[in-house]
Amino acid sequence: MNKNLIIVLFLIFSSLLLTTTVPVKAQDADQTGVKTWEDKEDLPKGLSLFSTAVIDGKIYVIGGNNNGKVQNQIYVYDPKQNKWIEKVSMNEGREGAAIAVIEHKIYVIGGYGEDNSGSKTYLKTVEIYDINTDSWTKGVEIPKPLTGSSATVIGKDIYLIGGFNPSEGPTSNTYIYNTETKTWSEKSSLPIPLRALSTATVKEKIYAIGGENKSGLSNSIFEYDPKTDNWTFKYSLMNKLSYIASTVYNNKIYFMGGSDSSKKASNGSVIYDPIANTVNNFQNLTSSRIAAGAATINNNIFIIGGTNKGGSIGVDTSGMMKTVQVYSEKNPDDNLGDPSSGGNIPEEGHDDRAILTITMKQDLKKNLIFR
Numbered sequence: 282m283n284k285n286l287i288i289v290l291f292l293i294f295s296s297l298l299l300t301t302t303v304p305v306k307a308q309d310a311d312q313t314g315v316k317t318w319e320d321k322e323d324l325p326k327g328l329s330l331f332s333t334a335v336i337d338g339k340i341y342v343i344g345g346n347n348n349g350k351v352q353n354q355i356y357v358y359d360p361k362q363n364k365w366i367e368k369v370s371m372n373e374g375r376e377g378a379a380i381a382v383i384e385h386k387i388y389v390i391g392g393y394g395e396d397n398s399g400s401k402t403y404l405k406t407v408e409i410y411d412i413n414t415d416s417w418t419k420g421v422e423i424p425k426p427l428t429g430s431s432a433t434v435i436g437k438d439i440y441l442i443g444g445f446n447p448s449e450g451p452t453s454n455t456y457i458y459n460t461e462t463k464t465w466s467e468k469s470s471l472p473i474p475l476r477a478l479s480t481a482t483v484k485e486k487i488y489a490i491g492g493e494n495k496s497g498l499s500n501s502i503f504e505y506d507p508k509t510d511n512w513t514f515k516y517s518l519m520n521k522l523s524y525i526a527s528t529v530y531n532n533k534i535y536f537m538g539g540s541d542s543s544k545k546a547s548n549g550s551v552i553y554d555p556i557a558n559t560v561n562n563f564q565n566l567t568s569s570r571i572a573a574g575a576a577t578i579n580n581n582i583f584i585i586g587g588t589n590k591g592g593s594i595g596v597d598t599s600g601m602m603k604t605v606q607v608y609s610e611k612n613p614d615d616n617l618g619d620p621s622s623g624g625n626i627p628e629e630g631h632d633d634r635a636i637l638t639i640t641m642k643q644d645l646k647k648n649l650i651f652r
Contacts, residue, residue, distance in 0.1 A: 327601025
């Protein structure tokens with residue numbers, strides 16, 4: 282053995298102060314590569330057809346259906362505390378409502394409600410929740426009653442797309458609400474009428490996914506460009522689905538669960554990349570869900586509630602789910618190379634080496650490089 286190496290090793294074990302730093306390749310950080318859905322605290326009660334929003338790293342679950350009854354509550358989930366709390370309820374209950382967030386206000390739009398006699402009714406009303414004051418105000422009504430529509434945001438404009446109207450059935454309308462002028466206007470219609478669809482915004486373009494109409498379920502993805510006011514067909518999914526839960530992460534749209542063509546709950550999950558116009562499989566859900574909620578906070582994808590029963594989900598009294606799960610898209614070694622996280626930056630061009638740094642009491646410092 283080299284004499285100098287023997288001396289250095291002796292100093293290592295005799296030193297009273299020893300620190301080591303060993304950067305490794307990303308592939309070595311997790312030998313299994315296994316990722317799974319993890320359970321979080323349940324919703325306070327089983328819910329489907331509710332509306333979901335995220336503000337300041339917290340998830341808001343509003344309204345919905347519980348055992349066939351329309352709900353008006355608002356629950357807020359704090360992932361840091363893994364805890365749900367209840368806030369001030371809406372003025373009227375609603376399920377199947379569209380939802381949008383502008384700054385610190387949540388717009389809950391249309392939906393299916395109940396009148397004073399308890400009969401179901403289609404809504405054109407809008408309620409606005411201010412998270413800073415924990416209070417609700419009335420918004421400007423939409424042009425016609427709609428349930429099962431979907432909303433998304435570009436800038437300070439809310440786009441309301443599709444839905445079901447009692448006189449027309451599934452609709453193809455695209456409405457835009459300007460939050461500064463407080464007015465609704467109509468834009469180019471969807472290529473086909475759709476209700477129970479999902480929408481998302483990526484790079485200031487809107488994507489409408491799935492849904493259903495009088496002809497059955499849809500497997501189409503359509504793209505809307507607000508600059509040209511034009512809808513175009515983009516992609517055909519392998520499966521036709523409605524009532525899917527969707528969320529955006531890293532400019533990709535994750536959609537999960539839903540009702541398939543046989544009206545059964547699905548546990549499938551896929552990722553649509555609108556830039557590449559490609560679809561890839563995602564981790565399947567541990568339970569099949571229809572009309573669930575989805576949300577993204579940092580690198581975490583949440584799936585919330587829903588029902589596991591198909592058919593007429595608005596009158597479902599047996600399949601309500603209150604479970605909440607999270608899937609982390611962050612790799613275990615993502616903090617490596619990030620000085621702010623305490624990670625370490627491998628020496629450029631030598632990422633296949635382990636570097637052992639030794640600091641000793643007498644301020645003697647040695648670097649041993651093992652190949």
